[in-house]
Amino acid sequence: MRSALLLASSGCLTALHVTTPAPTVAEAPAFALPAQDGHRVALADELAHGPVVLVFYRGFW
Amino acid sequence: MLAISGDSAEDSRVFAERYHLPFPLLGDADLAVSRALTGVTSDGNTLPGIVIVRGDREIVERRLATAKDDRVSTAGLVEALDRALGTHGPAITDDQFGAIDRIQLRLDAGGGHAPGGVTGVANVTALAPLARFVVVGPRASFDLRDAPVALGGELALRLPFVNDIAAIELGGIAEYAPVAPRGAIVGGTAALWFAWSPQWSLQLAVEVDREGGAQRITGTFGVARMFETPW
Numbered sequence: 177m178r179s180a181l182l183l184a185s186s187g188c189l190t191a192l193h194v195t196t197p198a199p200t201v202a203e204a205p206a207f208a209l210p211a212q213d214g215h216r217v218a219l220a221d222e223l224a225h226g227p228v229v230l231v232f233y234r235g236f237w
Numbered sequence: 238m239l240a241i242s243g244d245s246a247e248d249s250r251v252f253a254e255r256y257h258l259p260f261p262l263l264g265d266a267d268l269a270v271s272r273a274l275t276g277v278t279s280d281g282n283t284l285p286g287i288v289i290v291r292g293d294r295e296i297v298e299r300r301l302a303t304a305k306d307d308r309v310s311t312a313g314l315v316e317a318l319d320r321a322l323g324t325h326g327p328a329i330t331d332d333q334f335g336a337i338d339r340i341q342l343r344l345d346a347g348g349g350h351a352p353g354g355v356t357g358v359a360n361v362t363a364l365a366p367l368a369r370f371v372v373v374g375p376r377a378s379f380d381l382r383d384a385p386v387a388l389g390g391e392l393a394l395r396l397p398f399v400n401d402i403a404a405i406e407l408g409g410i411a412e413y414a415p416v417a418p419r420g421a422i423v424g425g426t427a428a429l430w431f432a433w434s435p436q437w438s439l440q441l442a443v444e445v446d447r448e449g450g451a452q453r454i455t456g457t458f459g460v461a462r463m464f465e466t467p468w
Contacts, residue, residue: 197276204290209263212249230288232275235242
């Protein structure tokens, strides 16, 4: 049973080519990244308006 | 909400346009932000995940994909947001204005028992929120039997519930009928108000008035168009 679970999970990992997830951190690091229209969006500016949901996705592929 | 991937600005622009995305798509070209918050896959891509950051920068929720098609459902995300932020689901809001904070233009009609017998009534009321628990505004009412037109106002205390999309209201009415039979009308009303959108609500009310020493009891059902409060 345990080996089956391990096999299943390794299958998932292989499917996603996971290396290592980021370590759990308590605070989001400050960052500013360019949006699709070129203007830079800073997390700090967004947080000034309230909580922010960051959605990480694999992109257009 | 911010979406982050390793995509180029051009790819993100095409993607956002194709799906009419209202939030910015940020390009994490060197994957530094991905590496810090979710992770990077061995094929050099962002590890999909959702991170909820509170205003003080504390990360209150982090969910990482564990399989290729692993996605958080909308309900799951709302639940996570509620748990993380202490909220209670999405209130009916439109551009940050909740129905409870809006000006209402109400049209109510119904009938009841007036001093002269059975009657039909209609009220047009404009109510503005003075505070979360108080609405006030002018009212014009029409009574088929006893007072063709009466003009005055209403002040109501309201007790919001169900996520501020419904309220019980207890109000006072003071009006004057300028045409015969002239006279003052004072009364009280109890109502159940329900907003089904930020623009429209329904209300069911019972009203008891004194006019010329006699009592009138009416029940009304109405609809309100709601507008953003300009203050």
